[in-house]
Amino acid sequence: MKRWLSSACMLAAGAASWWACSPPEAKPVRPVKVSVGEIDPAEWGKAWPLHYVSWALTREPSPAGSSRYKRGFDARKTYDKLSEYPYLALLFDGWGFGVEYNEPRGHSWMLEEQVQVVDKSRMKAGGVCLSCKTPYASRLRKELGGDYYRKPFEEVHGRIPEKHRLLGAACSDCHEHTAAGLRIDRDFTLGAALRSIGKDPSKLHPVELRSLVCAQCHVTYCIPKDKEKKSVGLFFPWQGAKDGRIAVETVIAHARKNHEWTQSVTGFPLGFIRHPEYELFSNDSPHWKAGAACADCHMPYQRAGSYKISDHRIMSPLKNGLRGCVQCHPETPEWLRERVYATQDRTVSLLNRAGYATAVAAKLFELANRERSRDKTRTGVPDAASVGGASRIDQALYAGAKGFYEEAFYRLVFVGAENSVGFHNPAEALRVLGDAVAYAGKAEALLRQALAQAGVKVPAKVDLELPKHLDGRGERKLMFDPAVEIKDPFGTQAAF
Amino acid sequence: MKRWLSSACMLAAGAASWWACSPPEAKPVRPVKVSVGEIDPAEWGKAWPLHYVSWALTREPSPAGSSRYKRGFDARKTYDKLSEYPYLALLFDGWGFGVEYNEPRGHSWMLEEQVQVVDKSRMKAGGVCLSCKTPYASRLRKELGGDYYRKPFEEVHGRIPEKHRLLGAACSDCHEHTAAGLRIDRDFTLGAALRSIGKDPSKLHPVELRSLVCAQCHVTYCIPKDKEKKSVGLFFPWQGAKDGRIAVETVIAHARKNHEWTQSVTGFPLGFIRHPEYELFSNDSPHWKAGAACADCHMPYQRAGSYKISDHRIMSPLKNGLRGCVQCHPETPEWLRERVYATQDRTVSLLNRAGYATAVAAKLFELANRERSRDKTRTGVPDAASVGGASRIDQALYAGAKGFYEEAFYRLVFVGAENSVGFHNPAEALRVLGDAVAYAGKAEALLRQALAQAGVKVPAKVDLELPKHLDGRGERKLMFDPAVEIKDPFGTQAAF
Numbered sequence: 004m005k006r007w008l009s010s011a012c013m014l015a016a017g018a019a020s021w022w023a024c025s026p027p028e029a030k031p032v033r034p035v036k037v038s039v040g041e042i043d044p045a046e047w048g049k050a051w052p053l054h055y056v057s058w059a060l061t062r063e064p065s066p067a068g069s070s071r072y073k074r075g076f077d078a079r080k081t082y083d084k085l086s087e088y089p090y091l092a093l094l095f096d097g098w099g100f101g102v103e104y105n106e107p108r109g110h111s112w113m114l115e116e117q118v119q120v121v122d123k124s125r126m127k128a129g130g131v132c133l134s135c136k137t138p139y140a141s142r143l144r145k146e147l148g149g150d151y152y153r154k155p156f157e158e159v160h161g162r163i164p165e166k167h168r169l170l171g172a173a174c175s176d177c178h179e180h181t182a183a184g185l186r187i188d189r190d191f192t193l194g195a196a197l198r199s200i201g202k203d204p205s206k207l208h209p210v211e212l213r214s215l216v217c218a219q220c221h222v223t224y225c226i227p228k229d230k231e232k233k234s235v236g237l238f239f240p241w242q243g244a245k246d247g248r249i250a251v252e253t254v255i256a257h258a259r260k261n262h263e264w265t266q267s268v269t270g271f272p273l274g275f276i277r278h279p280e281y282e283l284f285s286n287d288s289p290h291w292k293a294g295a296a297c298a299d300c301h302m303p304y305q306r307a308g309s310y311k312i313s314d315h316r317i318m319s320p321l322k323n324g325l326r327g328c329v330q331c332h333p334e335t336p337e338w339l340r341e342r343v344y345a346t347q348d349r350t351v352s353l354l355n356r357a358g359y360a361t362a363v364a365a366k367l368f369e370l371a372n373r374e375r376s377r378d379k380t381r382t383g384v385p386d387a388a389s390v391g392g393a394s395r396i397d398q399a400l401y402a403g404a405k406g407f408y409e410e411a412f413y414r415l416v417f418v419g420a421e422n423s424v425g426f427h428n429p430a431e432a433l434r435v436l437g438d439a440v441a442y443a444g445k446a447e448a449l450l451r452q453a454l455a456q457a458g459v460k461v462p463a464k465v466d467l468e469l470p471k472h473l474d475g476r477g478e479r480k481l482m483f484d485p486a487v488e489i490k491d492p493f494g495t496q497a498a499f
Numbered sequence: 500m501k502r503w504l505s506s507a508c509m510l511a512a513g514a515a516s517w518w519a520c521s522p523p524e525a526k527p528v529r530p531v532k533v534s535v536g537e538i539d540p541a542e543w544g545k546a547w548p549l550h551y552v553s554w555a556l557t558r559e560p561s562p563a564g565s566s567r568y569k570r571g572f573d574a575r576k577t578y579d580k581l582s583e584y585p586y587l588a589l590l591f592d593g594w595g596f597g598v599e600y601n602e603p604r605g606h607s608w609m610l611e612e613q614v615q616v617v618d619k620s621r622m623k624a625g626g627v628c629l630s631c632k633t634p635y636a637s638r639l640r641k642e643l644g645g646d647y648y649r650k651p652f653e654e655v656h657g658r659i660p661e662k663h664r665l666l667g668a669a670c671s672d673c674h675e676h677t678a679a680g681l682r683i684d685r686d687f688t689l690g691a692a693l694r695s696i697g698k699d700p701s702k703l704h705p706v707e708l709r710s711l712v713c714a715q716c717h718v719t720y721c722i723p724k725d726k727e728k729k730s731v732g733l734f735f736p737w738q739g740a741k742d743g744r745i746a747v748e749t750v751i752a753h754a755r756k757n758h759e760w761t762q763s764v765t766g767f768p769l770g771f772i773r774h775p776e777y778e779l780f781s782n783d784s785p786h787w788k789a790g791a792a793c794a795d796c797h798m799p800y801q802r803a804g805s806y807k808i809s810d811h812r813i814m815s816p817l818k819n820g821l822r823g824c825v826q827c828h829p830e831t832p833e834w835l836r837e838r839v840y841a842t843q844d845r846t847v848s849l850l851n852r853a854g855y856a857t858a859v860a861a862k863l864f865e866l867a868n869r870e871r872s873r874d875k876t877r878t879g880v881p882d883a884a885s886v887g888g889a890s891r892i893d894q895a896l897y898a899g900a901k902g903f904y905e906e907a908f909y910r911l912v913f914v915g916a917e918n919s920v921g922f923h924n925p926a927e928a929l930r931v932l933g934d935a936v937a938y939a940g941k942a943e944a945l946l947r948q949a950l951a952q953a954g955v956k957v958p959a960k961v962d963l964e965l966p967k968h969l970d971g972r973g974e975r976k977l978m979f980d981p982a983v984e985i986k987d988p989f990g991t992q993a994a995f
Contacts, residue, residue, distance in 0.1 A: 250989075252989075252991055287841050289838060289841075292834070292837070292838065292841075293830075334789075338788070341788070342785060342788065345783050345785075345788075345926060346926050349926040349927065349929070349930040350926075352930055352933075352934075353929075353930055353933040353934075356933060356934065356937045357933075360937060360940065399959065400959060403959045425926075429925060429926050429929075430841060430842050430845040430846075430921075430925050430926070430929060431845065433845070433849070433926060433929035433930065433933060434845040434848055434849055434929065434989075436933055437848075437849040437852060437853075437929060437932055437933040437936055438848075438849075438852065438991070440933055440936045440937045440940065441852045441856060441936045441940065443940065444856065444936065444937065444939065444940015444941060444943065444944065445940060445943075447940065447941075447944040448940060448943040448944040448947045449947070449959060451944045451945070451947050451948035451951070452947035452948060452950070452951045452957060453951075454948070455947070455948045455949075455951030455952045456951045456956070460952065461948060463895065463896060463899045463945060493746075493748075493930075495748055495934070
């Protein structure tokens with residue numbers, strides 16, 4: 004008995020000493036604190052060296068050929084989106100997007116591409132263009148007030164500290180300086196947008212923030228103009244929508260009222276839609292409904308030494324071995340990749356349908372406008388079309404076609420500018436494109452009738468004269484690159 | 500030691516006796532053997548009573564309201580598909596489908612609906628109509644040879660043993676008589692179709708059979724006609740396709756060459772497409788690629804007494820609590836149901852777009868044809884349109900529009916006839932519908948131009964005169980039922 008007791012005591016003592024000696028859980032050492040308002044990523048990097056290194060990798064290209072449609076940073080080649088989708092050159096002719104519109108290369112390059120690479124016409128809107136491109140945007144907006152939007156781009160850009168004049172998305176855009184929790188930096192854009200749909204930006208759940216920090220920039224926006232066409236603000240066209248259902252119809256209703264440029268081919272003042280990732284993704288998409296946030300797929304966890312960090316080299320999951328996907332999906336990366344392509348192939352097919360159909364309608368407007376202006380010369384009436392009967396182009400048909408055309412145009416741009424080629428919300432993207440095709444077809448139909456009634460015979464196949472729009476673009480005389488054109492993957496569109 | 504040995508022996512003996520006494524695994528008792536060639540389900544039921552009971556339940560309606568769009572067997576009401584989608588009444592006017600076209604009620608009713616309920620015009624094609632409706636089809640085909648197809652429906656139907664003249668899909672359609680393994684009964688249709696795409700029907704994997712037994716009927720088909728418009732055969736339009744990629748384009752190429760009826764509104768001889776479930780599902784769909792077979796989702800395992808059987812009360816998973824879905828998906832049935840609707844809502848939206856766009860084009864053909872026939876009367880030329888210049892309707896525009904129109908029509912029918920409202924292959928269904936919209940828009944555009952050139956002014960909004968087609972249909976004078984109409988779930992189509 005004595006011996007048993009002695010053994011039991013030794014065991015207990017041993018266990019106790021094992022617990023006592025077991026080292027505490029490893030935690031990152033943070034010898035440096037980040038100051039309030041610090042923007043310099045190098046300073047943040049002292050506290051968060053692993054995340055900093057991962058973030059800095061957005062400077063590096065991804066392996067060529069790893070994504071079928073989003074090749075923006077394949078082996079340092081710049082992909083010209085207007086050559087990929089030639090109808091866009093026709094439709095965007097009239098402002099910077101129709102001159103140079105490249106597939107983006109990632110966070111590290113976003114401001115640099117704007118400042119050094121892109122045709123100057125892309126910055127015509129002014130300081131407002133910096134709102135997503137520099138982590139200093141909120142500070143500049145505060146300092147300059149309303150002038151921030153309208154002042155020349157170069158002037159506002161010059162106020163950024165010299166060493167950060169090429170700095171893209173940085174730590175402070177998404178993170179609190181203290182605990183590296185998430186925060187919304189752009190209250191003047193996203194904060195206002197959230198309030199407009201009844202959501203308090205100060206009461207966001209951490210999981211919501213894992214998408215909303217991205218939604219500071221991966222959204223569409225409108226730039227209101229004054230009478231002199233100077234930018235006077237910036238807002239997300241969400242008013243009237245609700246959280247989780249920011250429909251394309253709502254976005255378009257605002258875009259149609261906020262003209263930012265004039266389309267050369269048609270002469271129409273138009274609004275615009277940019278990269279509506281958050282809008283498309285959050286509108287009833289499968290992954291959204293499954294509770295996935297942007298960061299879940301685009302910032303998968305990875306091992307870094309003895310730590311586990313979320314990958315700050317943000318990119319398409321197709322480009323990093325689908326690491327984000329396999330966290331939840333048991334299938335192989337190859338299998339998953341084919342599923343992504345199954346969706347993207349179909350989106351591209353319908354995008355091209357919608358694009359060419361809209362471009363055909365645009366060319367018919369060009370023709371109709373020429374007739375209207377001839378009639379004006381002939382009759383001497385300042386705007387022949389506006390005084391019923393003076394123009395041979397039927398006014399009601401023309402106006403009807405214009406309405407349909409704009410609906411088609413914005414839908415096409417909505418999906419075309421969205422970064423996932425439909426993957427963020429397959430059925431919705433295809434619905435939007437199907438509607439675009441419907442509107443474009445209706446516009447074409449009414450215009451063909453109006454032109455025929457005016458005695459103008461339109462050939463069955465309309466010549467889009469694409470080289471006019473694709474070649475010799477801007478100061479740099481950019482040319483069409485047929486090697487990068489993305490054609491219908493189903494090869495069924497020859498008849499058009 | 501002795502005591503220890505004795506204890507060990509007792510333990511071993513106990514264990515041995517436990518194994519010995521443990522009853523053998525329960526296996527179904529099969530006191531009855533099914534004879535070779537037996538068709539009577541009651542005989543099969545003696546050997547497989549649990550499956551028989553489950554099969555017999557296809558006689559019973561499913562709970563009303565459990566599927567948003569497929570309400571075919573909701574609480575014994577018959578749903579008129581032409582009232583659900585009114586444009587179909589216009590497009591199908593000219594034969595039985597335009598008279599009475601109901602949502603089906605399930606396997607037990609399939610022949611009975613045909614014989615007792617449906618307007619007689621639906622059986623005009625002859626004995627061929629029985630090919631999917633009775634388990635006696637292969638036998639009748641063998642007995643009658645080529646006459647099977649062309650003989651009057653009533654005559655061929657009269658050769659079925661009297662007690663089975665209302666019997667729908669039965670055990671022998673899918674099962675081997677011995678072991679209840681799966682078999683293809685319809686070698687003259689599916690067997691031939693498989694051979695046409697290079698697949699040997701005698702070498703099918705059991706998993707393939709779990710879809711292919713369904714593909715005996717859940718496919719589209721063509722009925723070739725002789726000069727007297729009598730049916731002379733039956734084939735699935737798969738020639739030129741490959742396994743896993745029976746594309747809508749292949750199906751349409753065949754349908755366009757196999758005219759079965761004449762569309763009243765346009766006067767065009769046309770082919771047709773029926774319920775292409777297998778074609779749509781097997782063409783790169785998510786569930787197909789995940790290895791799921793029809794039976795996995797539509798015949799989930801269920802407990803029956805102490806056995807586990809696959810549910811032979813085959814129906815939409817939406818109608819039986821999504822039991823098929825939750826076998827693989829960990830989400831709640833409610834969550835899964837919303838995902839199905841997210842796809843189906845979008846499919847219905849684009850289906851209606853395509854449907855109304857195609858109907859508009861059809862009405863413009865009606866107008867163009869009226870002009871052509873007036874010109875014929877005026878000029879005395881037998882077919883004014885065929886002698887260039889004699890008709891005021893431009894021939895090339897008319898011919899171009901006709902080609903586009905037919906492409907739109909078949910795509911619309913492909914998705915409209917498919918039983919899943921897009922769910923079997925969401926992206927593909929939406930691509931097909933988007934293409935339908937594109938073709939219909941192009942047809943409308945060319946026709947508006949041709950009509951305007953001929954001096955015919957078409958209003959911007961074409962009156963489809965739907966009551967003409969919807970009311971007073973057939974011998975039974977069927978009427979439009981506005982209560983069941985399925986409108987665009989997004990409510991954005993008022994402008995058309």
